[in-house]
Amino acid sequence: MRPQPDFLHEFVPGNSKRTLLLLHGTGGNERDLIPLGRELDPDGSLLSPRGKILENGMPRFFRRLAEGVFDLEDLKARTNELADFVAAAVRHYNLAADHVVGVGYSNGANVAASMLLLRPGIMHAAILFRAMVPLIPENLPDLSSARVWIGAGSQDPIIPTLETQRLVELLRAAGTDVTIRFFDAGHGLTKSEIETAGQWLRELKQAAPRR
């Protein structure tokens, strides 16, 4: 039996309690971020769905009207659908529901941020590479037990750093412990950024849960 509602996905079992939920960028697929996930965490399980929206044949996690302009109704529906998939996958693969860390790149980072804001119980932490504000929720959730690391490219032509700053402010207003790091990079990830994110994840492992 596959988790319902169904997403095409890869699942790689690990030997620790943690699961990394890997969310690819526009035009990516469920296999793209597996090597990144393993680099970030050699022990965790990896759950990597493929976005269901096709934009000119390129998979995404939600519809957009133009670059950086999102179809908010679709975004809300797709966020809930993805959150339901993660909850079903946690049951199906017998994973620890309180040890799910989102790892999103670009469009995947935006849907991860949306999931934090709309379905706060799904992930307890997240690494967001090249993220912006996906939506402003009607009611700000209590994210005081969540930890988020954000990596921004200071020359990113797609996600202006100001947009990433707005996301930091929104998450902090909800009580999230946010770390933001700027890298001398464009939209693509750099080796040093991945190493920095991995270091944060290792420290997260050792830290006691926030109350």
Ligand code: MLT
């Ligand atoms: C989005 O659509 O989520 C952002 O513009 C990033 C991207 O190009 O995918």
